Amino acid sequence: MSKMSIASKEARETAYWIKLLDASGYLDGFKEKNVLLKEINNIVNILTRIVKTLNEDAN
Template identity: 40%
Template sequence: MKKNIVKNKSFEFSLKIIELYKILQSQKEYVISKQLLRSGTSIGANIAESEAGISRADFTYKLTISSKEARETIYWLQLLEQSNLVTLETDLSDYIKDCNELIRLLTAIVKTINSESN
């Protein structure tokens, strides 16, 4: 069975986001933490959903949505990082780096699919 790198990485990222969400909640940061939880876990959910795509276009669409969710996640992470709403022992730049890696993987997959279709 073939390893699905992007699916595995997005799942691991979701677990990290859940842990960060718990930390943010403990510091009484409720609004951005919930947005971050939704977008950060949605990346992997859309990748998982893409596997059941009814067509190549549906598959590509779900991966594109995952990429958009990853970009939104970076936005929330940067907002947290620069707003100083909470004090974190965790360096958010690692989360941003992981999210950018997911974006690069998703972009490469979508570009490959699109080039094979043409």
Template identity: 40%
Template sequence: MENPIQKRTMHFAEKIIAAYLFLRENKHYRLADQLVGAGTSIGTNVSEAQVAHSKLDFIAKLTIANKEAKETQYWLNLLDREGLLLDFQEMKFLKQEIGEIILILNSIIIKSRQNLNPKK
């Protein structure tokens, strides 16, 4: 069974794909590629973390997911500033959800590091 962060990142990826298709329809091909690459890789890395071979590997995969989430947030902010997703109905959801995903990933990473070195 998927855990809550896996479910959230999968749902987020589905909305990112919709944004990707919207951007492509409006001939913003390169920006669409950047957004879909970063936005879908978050969930991929979260899924890979679930089968990590060690606690360090788990932390590393989630750290990559977090970096991809921050890149996705950058692209969403840029696209919003430029008005390129102005007519995309899910934009508000995407911007709010990426912020929450980043907070969740940060929390999991911090707690996992603390559990790795309980004296610190």
């Protein structure tokens, strides 16, 4: 469970940095920007659900 929790935190941090790069205009020329943002959000959501399910099962 702890490794999934770490993975979730790392994914959220990655999402933060990608959003920061986007807000700064650094990703303006990147054609796949919207796909990248959607994918990292999907990964964060999946990992969050896994961690929540593991926590519920542990209790």
